[in-house]
Amino acid sequence: MTLPSPASSAAPGTTTVREAVLALLRAFDMTTIFGNPGSTELPLFLDFPDDFRYVLGLHEGVAVGMADGYAQARRNASFINLHSAAGVGNAMGNIFTAYKNRTPLVITAGQQSRSILPYDPFLHSAQATELPKPYVKWSCEPARAQDVPLAIARGYYIAMQPPCGPVLISVPADDWAQPCEPVAARQVGKQLRPDPAVMVEIARALDAARRPAFVIGAGIDRDGAWNDVVELAERHQAAAWVAPMSGRCGFPEDHPQFAGFLPAIREKIVSLLAGYDCIFVIGAPAFTYHVEGFGPHVPPGAALLQLTDDPQVAAWAPVGTAAVGSIGLGVRELLALTEPPRRAPPPARAPAPRAEPSAPMSTAYVLQTLAEVRDAGSVVVEEAPSARPVMHRYLPMLRSETFYTMCSGGLGYSMPAAVGVALARPQAKVIGLIGDGSSMYSIQALWSAAQLKLPITFIILNNRRYAALREFAPTFGFKPEDALAGTDLPDLDFVSLARGHGCQAVRVSDPASLRDALREALASPVPILVDVEIS
Template sequence: MPSNSRDHDPENVTVRDASFHLFRNLGFDRIFGNPGSTELPMFRDFPSDFQYVLGLSECSVVAMADGYAQASGRAALVNLHSAAGVGHAMGSIFTAYRNATPLVITAGQQARSMLPFEPYLYSVQATELPKPYVKWSCEPARAQDVPLALARAYCTAMQYPRGPVLVSVPADDWDARTSLVQAREIDFTIRPSAASVASIADALRKSSRPAFVVGSEVDRNGAWHQMVRLAEQQNALVWVAPASSRCCFPENHPLFAGFLPRSREGIVSALQGSDLVVVIGAPLFTYHVEGSGPHASDSAAIFHVTDDPNSAAWCPIGTSVVASIRAAVEDILAKGEPTKRAMPTGRPAPQPVSTGGSAIDVAAMLQVIADNRPANSIIVEEAPSIRGDIQNHLPCVRPGSFFTASSGGLGYSLPASIGIAMARTDASVIALIGDGSSMYSIQAIWTAVEHGLPITFVIANNHGYAALKKFARVFGMDGALGSDLKGIDFVALAQGQGCGGERVFTSDALKQALATASKRNAPYLIEVVLT
């Protein structure tokens, strides 16, 4: 029978029972992992009320947990194998850090009695290995302190700005004796000061052409609807900050202005007509190319509202306010006054594109998806070379309806869609992935099959790393070495893992394939061969 700490003396239980007792009380009911030898004692008599979600690589495992945490709004529990497993997972840990995703990661370690001899599969500096992309890491000095370390790890992961944490646990710690640790209630809400709110409200009142710039923290913090009301109260245009990983504002709203570029000159140009810019839930100055000149127009006052003190510290100009995003937006909304200024003109609605013809290009592919996706669909995207086209032809108009990686790293979104589908059983998940991106984590499809998740994987096959080819122009290059991909059969890769699929070459065929996928209670892969 699975062990249960409630059947034992609370002052004399195993570290394993105390840990699962804590996990249970913190609301965890599953562990994402790829097990190794040093983790096996953790799972002895695995509790029947927990689910083990197996991924076939550590990088995919962390991305699945990231997607689950992002979509559920709760921390996710991850188990990795010693140094090798943490090393394999580092790309996704980096993304989780940039995504501000609360992950509690346990990592295996060799038995304490072996540590002086640097044994096989030993993590030499277990707490240093994941830095700087974890908020906190710990290998407890005593076995009996493991549950306390896990309790602190959870609180640290959930504190804004949220993020991953890691606890390294020697293999023999799990059978040691300890006491139960109770889950604690902590309110992490930080309200902005009355003076800061008054300053922003006063600046909005005096402004003739204000603009808001919103970022991922708006959606992550549940402030989406409040942000819409604030924009409407002020009749102010709303831009999406560079490299945002979530849908922060309805992209069909009359006040939606568009997406800011990741360049200094581009941001200044886009915001040129505004005399006040209020940035909420993102760094405004996320650059991808070297630039010069001012960070913003000299005529524009800048306010920056963020839950990340570090972001506030490096922000080069303006007045920063560190606070919980939902609380800040609510307070500014309550202090603000309906404006008499005229309604500004937002981004023109993109025109539908033709989906006829004997071949299919990017715009036509996105138009077909937009026309045929369910109303409750969630788009999980990792196709950086066509992101501008996605923003034009596949608009997102609901909170929690779009996810991608804010890190710029590849290999996140395909496995993340699995975690998102687990957390959002009320929605249809469409994973729109580039051909190059998909190969970083294609084995994650196996987990989708094992759990019977009805995800539609759309592989946009343009035969290479097209984003890299485009970016080569920044350096005055005509192309990029090693950016062509040919001869990969994505349908065969899916079928080899038990997932149905088909290859399409036309818009009509894609429409039919999407209809087929929507009727299946299982994952389905559609490879779209693009012109």
Template sequence: MSCSVRDAFIEQLRLFGMTSVFGNPGSTELPMFRDFPDDFRYVLGLQESVVVAMADGYAQATGNASIVNLHSAAGVGHAMGNIFTAYKNRTPLVITAGQQARSMLLGEPFLHADQATELPKPYVKWSSEPARAQDVPAALARAYHLAMAPPRGPVFLSVPVDDWDAPVDATQPLAPRSVSTAVRADPALLDKVANALADADRPGLVVGAGVDRDRAFAETVALAERHQARVWVAPMSARCSFPESHPLFAGFLPTARHGIRGCLDEHDVVVVLGAPVFAYHVEDAGPHVSEGTAVFQLVDDPASAAGTPVGTSVVTSLRLGVRDLLGGPEPKPRSSPQRWVRPPRVEGQNELSEELLMQTLADLRPETSIVVEEAPTTRRAMHDHLPFDQPESFYTCASGGLGHGLPAAVGIALARPEQQVIALLGDGSSMYAIQGLWSAAHESLPIVFVIVNNQGYAAIDEFARHFGVGKPVGTTLTDIDFAGLARSMGCVGTVVRRPDELTTALLDALASPTPTLVDVHVR
């Protein structure tokens, strides 16, 4: 008794709960989709980088791996920027790519992939082109479990086009549906961290995206309150892992060594949760922390633990590790630390600013809404005026690359149809993946796309001053009709140029049943 590789593969996807396939069709992938099952959904993106980012957002929002289908070497090449971002985001993706028929590979046929498994490295956890067609379903099972194992991330399968119709023994049981992925830390090391926290005079926590990824948000709040520890956000953290309106919230760490050292100098013990806290963006010198500050790190990535330059690192699933810390010794009595003072509201502005835009968004957005951000220049204003207080309420890319935010918002909206999704995008960054607007319209997703339009790559202008470049080239971006682009792809598009237009435009967008782009021109 036999069935086709395709039938076994599809059944594996069904067992793993991966029935939404993100792709852009190509010739060498067509046999994979013969007799496409009715209980599956094909989510079409108009470019492969858009496809990967949509799948990334969907996987982050569902907590399960997404299946992505790319077209041979060219499609993987197009997608590499967002494969890199998925790797940095720790997003579980199973990426498949078509390959020419096995009988043709020695002749370097058109649209084949030479050394297909090498192309996505090093930004996939595993890369394989199975030696036999019959091994493709088992390779999928291995790929899925590896993608879901901590630290999560993308994996890659290259599948020759003639494999899909090959017979496979249907009497062989499918690979197990579940594999334990939780990592429990060395109890002695966790005891060391718990004792240090209990004995500290001025404890501090640093939280990163790993807390929210492992759904340890509530446990982290409880840990901070138990120890009256101020809580910092790790540099460029890609998720909300602590409520920013909480009295113990301390602010956002910068990406420079002296800045981090200065912020953490007030603490005698710092416990880092789910973050590589010493992720610098500019060159600097001096110690990572002051001599009187002891650093401990809980992280699910052995490589991150090994690369942390100071302190004691404990490899553990964050939720399990924080729960163990909550069972540690009773802390010494401490007074409440000084509360972080948020900048005052902006009032009476005669022209649009990023600060006013962020404040207005904070006032109007639903409490349960999700913000997906890719507006680097606006991040400071966002930190000051647009706080996030709920788990899984904020997403941005951990790689620093552009072209992720707009399509990631599409994937998140597909996964969370009951929640309002707002994509907060720079004018420059939005153009890396503007095709995602079509997918939002095609899927009838009521996303609000807010373009922070400063008519240039303002982040590059800021870095030019850091490097002493007085006149950077190529940073002006004018004459793009974002609202017109949105309308051409099936979305509503509107332009805001004055402060008195902003509230009405955002309220209309939030109430719209269709995707809406609001192009906000800021000074």
């Protein structure tokens, strides 16, 4: 007896798992597949349809980063196809970031054929569903090949349900050619209304406040609530602070009520919010901390209110009243419920002092110049941790959906995410603002940008070190004169690295040439890297 090959095991005229999954992906508007394929993934691509696009990343982390940026910019889940255990392992840094970013991703991981799994074959994943945990919302290796389409459909609905996030389905290589029943896409709601009684309580507290403050989180832009939050802040004359470590913008940073950015330090948060009697945290945790802190979480006498789409965030908040549900629905409900008395506007934020040219250039001068030459609608995808406080002062974000970074603190996200955002928004100018150390975690993304001919401007802030670590060292008792091992990055040639990946590049060390170099790069119809030497 001759067994049929995996590629031909379905009878003529029947639907295969591959065909059923591709039909589902069409129905979900997920016809772009991100990945870095291995042998166990190849059966998915037999007779690959013309209406699908495969976006190759030269590393699994790059593939996930691109998919994350693409999903966030489109507000729909991305589909990723990874190699089995080793490939998922390579991707885990950006899977973790997607989990923290609340990005919906449907990840399929290859698995060896079912018939040889009992023999621990080469390249199999022994515990495929456990490997990505706890940083996926759900993971599954279906018990039968016929259940693969149902698992992918379930994964999509789970990924899209707030709080959004990644899911993973492990698919044995011989499943794709098996016969199955087609699975129809269903309409599954994605917005949950916050508890009306809690919203009334929040509305009354806002109306009764003498001096309210809003703390703005990434959930606002994720849920399309930017304009509604601005309207609510204006109605209440509330000062608008950005939550610590926020991965998105949620309020125009040139607005007269914009107050600034909260650090991830308990005592400093309390100090900056002193004098406010009502603190309303919208679409963010209350609060994200980076170092150990002591004392109260909010100023004495201040009420803490929270609107979040994540019940876990509401559960661990140390104090206050929390409503759980859609940010957009909740804010619009508050607009209908609140009628505050007339209040004086909050004091205006002091402008940043003018940065002057120097040799080498300061980060402030570079970002001030970029702010002056870029279009306000351009999209900044940033991963330059040591430059972020300076960016907050000198490169304001003015419009919705114009800023992305990682909420996780893990490096290697933003360079490929810039590629994904540019794929999703071909009419927008995308700027990848990346530190020299950060860029080396995912430099291969330049190749994907070049192959796709995306007009991205990558700006490398090159200070030849992991500057964020040097700045953080005093927290742990280091003195300025102390040596700090493993933080210097000499001899990285970003112009050569870019050209080696097929991307144009230029180095800028003279402040007199910076403005023209940035203008030319922003006008480029193809990807270009600008290596800026800074102090």
